[in-house]
Amino acid sequence: MTDVAGISQILVSWLSVISYATLLVATFMYNAFMKEIDIRWMTFWGLVINMAGAAMSIMFIKQIYLGLSPAAFLILSTTLTDTLF
Numbered sequence: 001m002t003d004v005a006g007i008s009q010i011l012v013s014w015l016s017v018i019s020y021a022t023l024l025v026a027t028f029m030y031n032a033f034m035k036e037i038d039i040r041w042m043t044f045w046g047l048v049i050n051m052a053g054a055a056m057s058i059m060f061i062k063q064i065y066l067g068l069s070p071a072a073f074l075i076l077s078t079t080l081t082d083t084l085f
Helices: 007-035 039-061 068-085
Strands: none
Touching: 007 068, 039 068
């Protein structure tokens, strides 16, 4: 993956760190705003966000970056899906 997309191993490791940081932010968001939401709605939005993340993964594999650099697209998609899901 890193040779084809031109992404370094350091960036891949930083994505893992960003993933855990956004998971922490998502935990605080849940505790602050979403504790009273019905579990069915949470499951529905989890499915929608997961499908968007899967679409972004396919776009990355097909090299469709929406005008962004591969690294920026990967950081954006990872941060969004990890924070929201």
